[in-house]
Amino acid sequence: MNDQSPRPRPPVPQRAHFPHIVRDIIRYADLDPQGHVNNAKFATYLETGRVAMFRNPDLGIGVPNATFVLVRQEIDFLRELRWPGDIDVGTALVELGRSSVVLAQAIFQGEACAADGRATLVMLDTITRRARPLVPEMIAKLNQWKYRGP
Numbered sequence: 001m002n003d004q005s006p007r008p009r010p011p012v013p014q015r016a017h018f019p020h021i022v023r024d025i026i027r028y029a030d031l032d033p034q035g036h037v038n039n040a041k042f043a044t045y046l047e048t049g050r051v052a053m054f055r056n057p058d059l060g061i062g063v064p065n066a067t068f069v070l071v072r073q074e075i076d077f078l079r080e081l082r083w084p085g086d087i088d089v090g091t092a093l094v095e096l097g098r099s100s101v102v103l104a105q106a107i108f109q110g111e112a113c114a115a116d117g118r119a120t121l122v123m124l125d126t127i128t129r130r131a132r133p134l135v136p137e138m139i140a141k142l143n144q145w146k147y148r149g150p
Contacts, residue, residue: 012078013106013116017149018090022052026085037081042115043073046105049089050119053103053145061138068101068121075117085109092147096139099123099131104147 015021024045032038047070054061054068081087088108095102099122106116125132134142 011150012113013090013104013149014113015088015090015106015108015111017147018092018104018106019145019148020049020053020056020091021088022049022091024048024087024089026081026083026087028083030081031083035082037083039075039077042075042077042081042107045087045089045107046073046075046115046117046119049091049105050103050121052089053091061141063123063132063135063138065126066123066132067126069124070119071100071122072120073117074119075115077115079109079112079114081107081109081114087114091145093142093145094118094147096134096142099133101134101142104149 026037030037030041050070086109090104090106090108092104093101094104101121101123103119103121104116105119107114123132123134124130
């Protein structure tokens, strides 16, 4: 028997909490037999948000012989998404490690948050295939994308 009470759910993220927002569309192919967006597609939408932020030319976090790889992803599903429609994916920095970045992300349809989660990425040396420390210039640029919520 478990004596622990359930962990309280943090407040639902708001669009204003995310300094980086990218728009995507719900495709008919994203639906499952229940007629709503399949849960696996939520991970694809979140990937779109991460890639759009990290590949933003203004961010300029490219480091020679390095790339970022996803090592952990958490998603909390809050409401259904249905076709047709547009969504917005918010992405923000919440934590920096020695060689890792933790991002908060959320999917919005209108002002309603349909899902939120976290993603941990590690900077990988493309030659050695091992984790590589973040460089100070990159950290300074990533800090502009800090999470703006509680």
